[in-house]
Amino acid sequence: MLPGEERVIDKDIIYICPFNAAVKGKVFITNYRLYFKNTDSEMPVTLDVPLGVISRVEKMGGASSRGENSYGLEITCKDMRNLRFALKQEGHSRRDIFEIIFKYAFPLSHGMVSCAFTKVCVLFFCSGCQGVPNSEWRITFINKNYELCDTYPTILVVPYKATDEDLKRVATFRSRCRIPVLSWFHKENHAVITRCSQPLVGMSGKRNKDDERYLDLIREANGTTKLTIYDARPNVNAVANKATGGGYEGDDAYQNAELVFLDIHNIHVMRESLKKLKDIVYPNVEESHWLSSLESTHWLEHIKLVLSGAIQVADKVSSGSSVVVHCSDGWDRTAQLTSLSMLMLDSYYRTLRGFQVLLEKEWIGFGHKFASRIGHGDKNHADQDRSPIFVQFIDCVWQMTKQFPTAFEFNERLLVVILDHLYSCRFGTFLYNCESARESNTVSLWSSVNSDTSLYINPFYTPESSRVLYPVASMRHLELWVTYYIRWNPRIQHQSPVEQRYKELLVLRDQYLKKLEELQLSDSTPSSTHLTNSSTPNAATPNQHITHLQTPF
Template identity: 30%
Template sequence: MEFIELILINKLDGVILKYPHQENIDGTVCITGHHLILSSRKEGVRELWLLHKNIDCIEKKENKPSSSITQGGSLFLKCKDLRIFQLDIASSTELHQVAQTLENLAGLQNPSLFYPFFYRHMNPIMENGYTLYSVEGEFTKVLATEEWRISRVNQNYTICPAYPKSVVVPKNIDDETLATAASFRQGGRFPVLSYRHNNGAVLLRAGQPLYGPKHRRCRADEALLNAVVSVGMKGVIYDLRGSSAISQHQNKGGGTESNSNYSQWRIYNRSMDDVDNQQQLLDSFSKLIEACNDKEISSDKWISKLESCGWPESVRNALHTACIVAQHIHQKAEPVLIHGSRGEDATLLVCSLVQIILNPDCRTIRGLQALIEREWLQAGHPFGTRHRCGVYGAPQPRAAPTFPLFLDCARQFLEQFPCSFEYRQSFLVTLFEHSYASQFGTFLCDSEQERESRGVYTQTTSLWSWVNQPDELSGYINPLYEPTPTVIWPSVAPMSFVIWEELYLRWQIEQRTEQREEQYKAIRTREQQLRAQAQQLRRELYEIAHQYYGPDVKDTLCDK
């Protein structure tokens, strides 16, 4: 198919662009296969480049003069990055042509026609982002032990289509056992290593067991899990579903592990059905953005509307669940297995948050990239399906903002620990934008298998290749960053939740993030100066006391 077949009009003069915090632009619209470009040279060069894939919804509003003759109107382009543009067009015919053209191009579903396959990076690529975070490289320390190995049982994606070719599993479990265990788990998602803590405790993830109403068991799956439990200890399984959801899945062949067959494990339920229910999560996100866009509602009603949308509760629930799991690993050194139903959403969300709590590396820019690679991209989160539509578009089957929920949780960490993270909020916003529409191929498709078969790794550029360039990277570095080598525990109290203004309200109110960061930096610098002065005064006090009382004066006078 040629793009020219979808373009009814490719150029139009006299279009007026309106959007918040910007002066109106009177210019020329050009429509290419991938972009809407509006440019004006009346007061210097001003341009807007908008990817068609970023357009979530197109609304037309025709002018109706008193003579009842329709003449021109406005197009409202509601985007997946939450922007809303208004294009005023003088002719009704051209209004319809532009609208139909944009609907044609924004509605393309074949990933091979998306912009990443046509984009060519202007500067030389210093490193290939697609090869930066291999399983072998990410689990080097783990593989150096005698307990774990890399299995390539999924080399041809026949065991689990959503898993990568290589996974880390217990060393004493052979590939035949893994294949049998995979047949017992939803989607073939047999238990694999997600994270190993510095005390040796591990975090595993999987799909739900296909237990069914006949209480089917799988000794291979039991052996796989028991291989990570030390003598005299019990592991912990967290099923991220409520009892009603488990019952529904059991009637369809699913279920949860039984206490009798998994006697070396304690089994708990921690309901995160609000995350694994894609339609419910999308509705919650849509209500959140609707509240953020409501400019006329009173402050009291706005807070009530915000809380009732369900999104803040999902954020708190995810953080709370992650804290509970992290406590088992860090404080009790217990192995933990996490699963929901398919293991594509809530499971990956919790595993990611646990690692931010426990692992300081995940609080760096490259560490977060590696985390997203391991726990989202390589783990088979279906970005293509989940991000097929945003909050403004017509709901699509299985579309859901699970990854934005993760980014919001990361934002809560940043609010509570502003000095513990190398990246600033702008990096999280960039990830949000590129996960929906991008010139890079990182978030294309639903799995590693699909990205490989479609040539994503060979025909497109990785987002990490661009982000990690020195000129780009510098803009994402948090000026307050001081590495915290220890575990961090976020507050999950309702009053601790902070609305992510820099994303949800950035087109409604002017942001002053950098100004606040500079204020924090000045405060920290002053604090360090005062601490240094206090320490110097203690030393002087000690020296004076030493002169008067001799060498027996207590050292507590000096804070060494």
């Protein structure tokens, strides 16, 4: 067990396995996980489910239930699994287990904290853009007490000519006071990626001269004639937001800007899409209608639109034009677009440490609502705020690693581990909605990852510092991430990762090289000189053997 983990209850139980017959065993519930182990067969059957992964727990059957294994519990998980357990009706076993799971899986509904372990210092990354501050951009501490915007980080980078008083006035015209601030700076052409929320235009078409001037300062910082504003939403949604006081930048008010809508749908559409995907991959995969079923989920179509939007952002910045990226509140689709475009533009973020920095900065620091989107510790499984926005982003990253297998220092295992702990609540990294909500420091996922980086290194990685990656955002080139979405189905025979085989070959190579070096040393001793000199002219030397062995790897 983990430090701080304590056993709460254990009971005899039957696991209703969707792939085999019912399995008798014992369930152990701690303040962190549900663990099941079989007791009635030679083949081991185990389940290890962090309680934070549980989305819903329901009782099945009643006192009058007479069918075999019809009385028990059904558990719906956030990681594509559904689990069913049967219990005996006598002895209140079901009630005891139900109450314990409900208490520890949904601690917020019981006035408890959602992380059960020792609090230590969080691993904090501060990644200032290279080349900043300069004559065009400055660092401001106006938000040091979260007074300007409570969902932004304390340190912001803004146009050099914009005063702190300007920032306050601009904040009044942006949703949630999320003003345009710097995310990434191109060292060579000085184009930038900035992020914000929608302007508060409303039905009356309100204008704000300070906001208009502020966006012009972003444009002037690198001398481009036009600033491109990428609105992640479909046009019709942006227009509809005017009814609730939001909207978009009109041509009349922002004459030096070009507005582009990226047609990425909202959190509700994404939630329903992933739900449909779960229905077709667990517990059974229907072979005869697989392609049509997958198409009906629209999941890969959404992946395509997000990737396509990020490609447009990266291409515009690479060509020397600055951009502003926003959606409605600037913490969902905006984070997807800025972080993916930065992965395409900047090789640093494609390293193991750089990717951690990217998530800390663009997702955690800038206030993606992890607690609300995942529903940490909350029993309300039907909450309309829940949505797989971060899962979708990680899927996009995986698509890029498939198309550029040598461009990323980290491997697929890291992406799966990140998503596992997105739900587990073992670490504080993804527990909160924003930086200001962190009342105390918690254990960081990165401290665990960095304790053994060899597990997450891609052996094919070849650093290319200046290369911009442009993935193909086409349905013909996108794939369902089977390793993640269908990993719980034992009927799907997963292939061993090619990276693992490659690592094994590298180890074998090193062993051969070591033996050859030993032979070379022994050949250099006086006793072997005569044998070496009398060898045939065509005999290969140890060095030639080494060269030959190195070639295939």
